[in-house]
Amino acid sequence: MKNLVILGAGTSGTMMANHLVSKLEKKEWRIHIVDQYKTHYYQPGFLFLPFDIYTKEQVQKEGKKFIPRGVNYIQQKIEKIDANNELVELENGTLSYDILIIATGSKIAPNEVEGMLSKEWRKTIFDFYTYEGALALRNKLREFKEGKLVVHITEMPIKCPVAPLEFAFLADSYFKKKKVRDKIEITYVTPLSGAFTKEFCSKSLGYLLEDKNIKLVTDFAIERVDFANTKIVDYVDNEVTYDLLVTVPTNMGDEVIERSSLGDDLNFVPTHPNTLQSLENENIFVIGDATNVPASKAGSVAHFQAETLTDNILLYINNKPLKEEFDGHANCFIETGNNKALLIDFNYEQEPVTGTFPFAKIGPLQLLKESVFNHWGKLAFRWIYWNMLLKGIKIPFVSRNMSLSGKNINK
Amino acid sequence: MIKTIKKVDIHVNDEGYLTDFSQWTKEIGEEIAKEYEIEMTDKHWEVINWIQEQVKTNKALSIRGIKKSGVIDIKQFYALFPGGPLKVSTKIAGVPKPKSCI
Known part of the structure; x- marks a missing residue:
């Protein structure tokens, strides 16, 4: 019996388990999925939770429900991946693998910036990339009636790169509805040279910020949060003051990647951008936010990757060349x-x-x-x-590779 | 797009970044630096060499990477290339503008 081990039961890992369970020969392969957490969060919902658009219940379900029958679901902490010996060390015991899929995602690391994870964390400094953060921010926003709201990105890459901008737009609507918008100043602070990270978007959508009276500060590489004086300071001593700071901290891959020496500076695993095979080990594949590929860290990307990766796992098992198919869609x-x-x-x-x-x-x-x-x-x-x-059911009419049909190119 | 620097025709994109690194020379780098009112010093060139080396080996450029480069710290980097140091330094180095993913 051979073992295929999936690390992480988030969006990517759960999708891979569902794709592979019906495709791998049951007599030959055993599929395991490891994740220490019981709850599966609908992460896109963290954007809506602070504004009371979604409830707590709408953004979470029990993870077990989405792991298909026939897959061994192991709820344990992953200590280390030992790629040389093709083993995964768990909290209790070890697991050997013939094929490993790393789907350990990315998470915020507010301790990367001085003063961010301070005594003001979740008092005047918030994130909305975690369930706890989004919920704490919801409670804060309910009573925030006047002052300076600063929406801030620490550094790229981040999960769902447009989320902070959406947050600023939704905040504008939220305060208007509460009839306090005129007492609140909204400023958007980014390390990039425009609000949108893609050139064309910046040109065609710049009007949105102006229409909504959101101030824009670009090229701001944060050095520290001066929480005592409620301001953020960059490397050339520019300052932006806030009453409420909503920041997207540095995003990093899981610590297990660092412990296993498999990642780059940000604990993302070097991965072939088109096959999703790890660059170091041929029987390790990587999907979703855990990779270092220059695609967005987003659920839709993971969904398209999962289709290509499923085919490539089967090709790998059959000793056939992998498809260089994934296009960053x-x-x-x-x-x-x-x-x-x-x-x-x-x-x-x-x-x-x-x-x-x-x-x-x-x-x-x-x-x-x-x-x-x-x-x-x-x-x-x-x-x-x-x-x-999550169940790996194909979404009608949306293909894994981007289609040019219907797009106005050369504009 | 073609841009003429010191009587040499250089291929650039619409933001002025070289599209063919083989056309790059130190002189061209100097001329681009002048557009930003930067007078190139040995320290500037050390950074430019490091950037070119990173690009050659397919490593992504980031402010964080600068911190760990051993060549320069972030404060100095901003002092040498005011404005957006990564944008400006990569243009002088004749390499593509660092991509930031949406």
Whole structure:
């Protein structure tokens, strides 16, 4: 009996378990999935939780429900991956593998910036990339009636790179609804040279910030949080003061990657961008936020990767060459507030453009343009996530590789 | 796009980054630096060499990487290349602007 071991039962790991359980020969292969946590969070919901759009219950379910029968679900802490001996050391015992899939994700590391993880953490300094952070921020926002809100990105790459911008847009709507917007100043602070991380988006969507009266500070590489004087300071001593700081701390891969010496500076695993095989070990594959590939760290990316990776695992088992297929495809809704959203569809090479999706001319979704329909799409996605995506069910009309159909290229 | 620096035609993209590194020379780097009012010193070149080395070996450039480069610390990096140091230094080095993923 051979062992295929998946590390992490988040979006990527759960999808891989569901894809592979029906495709691997049961007499020959045993699939194991390891994750110490019991709860599976719907992470895109962390954006809505602070604004009372989603409830606590809507963003979490028991992880066990999504692990298919026939897969050995091990709820233990992973101590170390021993790639030389093809072993995974767990809290209690070891597990040997013939094929390993690393799906350990990424998480915030607020201790990377001086003064961030201070006594003011979750008092005046918040994150919304964790369940606890989003919930604490919800309680804070409920009573925040005036002052300076600063929405801030520490450094790239981050999970769901548009989330902080969406947060600023939703905050604008939220305060308007509460009739306190005129007493609140919103500032968006980014280490990049524009609010949007892709050039074309910055040009065509710059108006959104202006319309919503959100101030923009670019090229701000934070050095420290001066929590005593409620300001953030960058390397050339620029300062931005806040009453409420909502920051996206440095994102890093799991510590187990560091303990196993398998990662880069940020604990992301060097991975082939098109096959998703680890660059160091041929029987280790990597998916989702855990990789270092230059694609967005987002659920949609993991979904497209999972389809390619499933094929490549089967090719690898059969000693056939791997497909260099994954193209960096991402498909993201961007909430712009007032019940509207944008949709962007892009890959490693093609930047987001205008057009219709998934059908040329018909849509019904509009690319790179605000619409109410896109907003419904984003809300409907929660259902798709729990009921289709995690289970590895193909989403109709949306292919793993980006399609040029319906896109206005050369604009 | 073609840009003429010191009577040499250089291929650049619409932001002014060289698209063909083989066309890069120290002189061209110096001229681009002048556009940013930067007078190149030995320390500047040390950083530029390090950046070119990183790109050659396919390593991603980031502010964090600068911290660990051993060549320069972040404060000095900002002092040498005011504004957006990564954007400016990569343009002088004749390498692509660092990609930041959406």
